Structure formats: C-alpha cells, structure tokens
Amino acid sequence: MKVLVTGGGGFLGQAVCRLLTVRGEDVATLSRRRYPALDALGVVQHAGDVRDPQGVRSAVAGCEAVVHCAALAGMWGPAHAYRSVNVAGTANVVDACLRAGVARLVHASSPSVVHEGRDLEGVDESAPYARRFLAHYPASKAIAERIVLAASGDRLATVALRPHLIWGPGDPHFLPRLVEQARRGLLVLPRAPGKRIDTVYIDNAAEAHVLALDALAAGSPVAGRAYFITQDEPVTVAGWVNGLLAAAGLPPVTRHVPARVARAGAAMVEYGYRLAGVRAQPPVTRIAAVQATTSHWFDISAARRDLGYVPRVSTADGLARLAAHLSAPVPVPHAVDARDGR
Template sequence: MKILVTGGAGFIGSAVVRLAVARGHRVVNLDALTYAACLSNVASVADSPLYAFEQADIRDRAALDRVFGTHQPDIVMHLAAESHVDRSIDGPADFIETNITGTFNMLEAARTYWIAHGRPEGFRFHHISTDEVFGSLPADPAMLFTETTPYDPRSPYSASKASSDHLVRAWGETYGLPVVLSNCSNNYGPYHFPEKLIPVVILNALAGEALPIYGDGSNIRDWLYVEDHADALLLVAQQGQTGRSYNIGGENERTNLQLVQTICAILDRLHPRETGNYGDLITFVTDRPGHDARYAIDPSRIRSELGWSPSVTVEEGLERTVRWYLENEDWWRPLLARAGVGQRLGTTEKATS
C-alpha cells in the first residue's frame, strides 16, 4: 500500500509517516516546509526504501498533479494545514489560502487522478481535522462532541478547518470521491513545535522563564498522545467507512492549569531547579480573543466500529513528552529562532481592533 501524507514533516504528520513506514507501508511525504515543518521529524525513516519526500505546496495545483502522477498513491492522508489559533488571529489569510484553497486543490488533484485510473475501489481520501470546528462546550462532563455535533467554529483557524471539512463531504456526495474524515482532540508528544502550550511550558521552565497560562487557566481540553492519534489515523484511513467521520479523543480532560501543574511536578522530579519549584513560574496572562471554554470528544464510534481506544493516559504521556524534550535539545534549540516562536501572538492591536 502506498500512502500520500500531506504535511508529513509537521507534528502529527511526521508521527503518521514514522508509524506507517514502521508497519511496512510505502509513504510519500508531501510538505511545503513552512515555519513549523522539520525534516528532522522524519530523519529516522529518511533512508528507508519505503519513504519518499516531495517538497510541494498544496496551494500549487500543478505540483499536486505531478506528485499524484509520479507516485500513484492508494490512500491520501491530508494533514497539511495552518494550525496555530493565535497565528490565525494575527494573520487569517494564510489559513484561508492553505486550509480552504489548499484542500480544494487536494480534492481536485485526487479526483482527477482517481478518475484517470478507473475509480479504483480501494482508493481513499482521508481528511484529518480538529474538534475545534464544533465550537465550545459547557462544563457539564456529560456533554461531549460527537460526529453529529453542529459546527460552530469561533476562530479563523477553526472556521477554515470547518470549511475544509465541508468541502471534503461535498466532493464525496457530489463526485463520489471515496472520502473519510476524522476530527481529533488536542495532540501532544515528541516533536511538538515549540509554540503550543505543552512545549512552551517545558522549554520556558527549563529556561527559568514565566509559564504563561491564558485567563484563569480554567479552559478544558481533551489531550491525545500523538502516537495514539497516528495509530487511529492509519486505522481510519484503511478501515473507516467511506463517507463517514470519526472523532478521535484521548479521554483525558484537564484544565490548562491542571495540565501545567502536572508538567511542573514531572520536571520537579526529573530535572529539579536549584531553588524553588517550577510551579513558582506559573503566570496568568491576558486571555486570547474568543477562547473556547471546553473541548471534549466522545470516541464511541471509532471504538465500536474499528476497535480503537487510546493507550496512553495524560500523566504517562506527559512524562514521556517531558523526558523527550530533556533528551532532545538538539532538536528544539534551533527552532526557538523561527519566526513567532517565543512571542505572544493573537492579542495584537491588529487582531483586536
């Protein structure tokens, strides 16, 4: 089986690439290598005869046609996207162009290829999305996002992903393209680009800098270890029912404050400060505009239909993640110089005026 993975040099995409190659699949990694991409994420498989890399932008239709024609994939796993909410507040245009227009180009390139090859029954277009398209949940733990939850995006990022989800469903209904979708909760783990909450907290703590928490830290997220997610994605791509969507969650709800306190406790044990505890560095900062209160996924469908459930608790996953960052400074240190990393985004006068 040959799998075309878009965004395969990113955080989640690279986990998919590594796992797919480890399982014996041929993988084509298509990535534009924008600011959050790192080829070092896939260095462990770069020399494998099962792996190929194509530097291409999903906004470039001609490049996509060339890649499809050259590699002739059996499955497309479309992960390439602009994904940082704060960046979407400051600069929404990139999110519209990549997440909406780029997905349109991918669908059209896939459809053209699929038709030209006689509409093979085994072909799949798997679109990977986010739970943020569903909006915000109240605190009631009985209320969860399901596959039928109405869309209610509240940021430029989530609106662009909601738009791409609708395009994928439309191409399935209108043109018969064999599509499958998945919406995931917040991912974390090794190779997480250092602008998201968990790596920010780990790296700021190691530097003795403030650990910023938006608002009062009460926002709740459902945390999914990235390697669990990669396992679920490959399962959905191969066995998910065409035209169906699957919610993938870690069943690990925590407030942001609880999450940061857990990271601090792990660091206190694994890498103690000379004086004081890491929790002393926690600092509450101005909340982001339109910050959703709670995300939580009901993964009943993927559990009952495909037999998948998360294998890593948030405490286990956070310890693995902290250990990985402690042992891989040569990976994260150069990334701190990339544009926007280490800066507070999403509250500029441009964004809020």
C-alpha cells in the same frame, strides 16, 4: 499500498509516516521543505505546497491513498493566509485525488470546528458546526472538512478525524511556547472550576489516522463521516498544563485570575498587537482564554466502534514518555514549517 502524507514533515504527519513505514507501506510526503527524519525512514519526499494545484497533482499521481495533514496551524494571522492553505489547499488535494483515481482520503481536521465559546461536555459527532468562530483557523478548518466529506462517494471514500490538542515528544507548537512562558515567569491560569478538556497523545492521534485509512472503502460506514479523537480522559486545564510542566522539569503554575479577567486581558493584548501592527502571535489570545475557561471534551464512542480506535498510550504514560524525551540529550530538531501541519 502507496500512501501520500501531505504535511508529512509536521508533528502529526511525521508520526503518521513512522507508523505507515513500520508496517511496510510505500510512503511519500508533500512538504514545503526536506526533513532528515523522513529521509531516515526511507520516505520519498516531494517538495511542494498544497496551494499549488499542479504540484499536488504530481505528488498524488500513482498513490492509492492520501492522508491530508498539511495545514496552517495557530490562532493568529490574516484570514486569507488560513483560507489559502486550509481551504484552497484542501480543495486542491481533493481535486488531485479525484483526477488520479485515489480510492481513500483521510483528512486531519479539528474539534474546533464545533466550538464557538460555549461548554462542550461529552458531545458526539451530531454536534453542529459552530455558527461563529473565535479565530480564522477553526473557520477555515470547518470549510475544509465540509469540502472533504462532501467529496465522498463511489470514486473517492473520505473521512475526517478531529484530534484534540495533540501533544507529546516533538511538539513544535504548544509545548515550546508553554515552557518558554513558564521559564520567564509569565504563566497565569484562569480560575475555571468544574471545566474540563480532553487532549490526545501524538502516537494515539497518528494511529487513529492509520486506522481510518484501513477502514475506508466505498460504501463503508466510515466514509463521509467525521470522528473525534481524544485520550478519553477529561482533565482540568490546570491539571494538563501542570502535567506538561512537570514533564519538562518545571514547577506548577501558582498564579490564577478570574475567568472574566483572563478573557478581557487577552482581548486587550490582541488589540494592542493589532494596533502596533505586530505579526507575531501574542502570548495569549482570545480563543486561548475562551478555551481555557470552557469545557471541551468529547464522546469518542463512534471512533471506538467504527475505527477500532483505543487510546493505547494513557495520559500518565504519555507524560512519562515526554519527560524521558525532554531529559534526554538530543540534537536540535529540524524546524517544522507551520504550513506542514500540527
């Protein structure tokens, strides 16, 4: 099967490409730059941007399936930037699939599409989309997910997966920032007793996308649906953060502040950055403070039932793999463009 992975050079995209090539699929990617790791896998790389309709059509031509991982990640930046990549870019992918007669489209979405600042404890896919969003990223991903699911029909079968807080070896986003702040002594965690979150290890997230690809077909019960993807091991924020720090050979966070102080402090930092016209993402954002002080873990029964998804790599095993990866002497990896996904 010929499969195009948009954002194939990103964290999730590369992991999906690895799984597809291992099982012998004909894999191509659409990314903004070339990635040596994909060359090593024998992946055909199309240089392009999902914001360019013609470029997307050229990459999709001749493919039987598409896994759409390309997205502008992060929780900081102008709304138009997120809309142009995550909304318009996704619409371009859907349009190209319909024009080219692609049969299957798997869309990498996010659980943040249902999170508006309240606790989410064991909720399933019946949870409604958030009525208000805490950042432009989840707002744009909610629109994109709706576009993808609305397109599902006789011509194109679509599905959206919502992997939660992807982590593991090669993470170019959360882990590097966490480690940098820890080494600078800047990490402070909010006190959030009883609040738990769930996450997903990179290999599990990638396997879920391949399973969804296999399950998709016109008329399939999977088509037109969204699925939460996690470790199914809810933990406290402190437990998760300190586990990552331990894997990086760093001590646990010992400083804590009340939840309301964390939220107020994040709001002040954001205000200061905006007032000064700073484009870089602040060390703490309001959405990060809210997510660190609320529960957000999900019922993945539907993914287990319909996709055959099982988080094969446990959190403990994932942390052990991460520790081994971080302690091994490796060359500096090629930079990942934020627009090439998670």
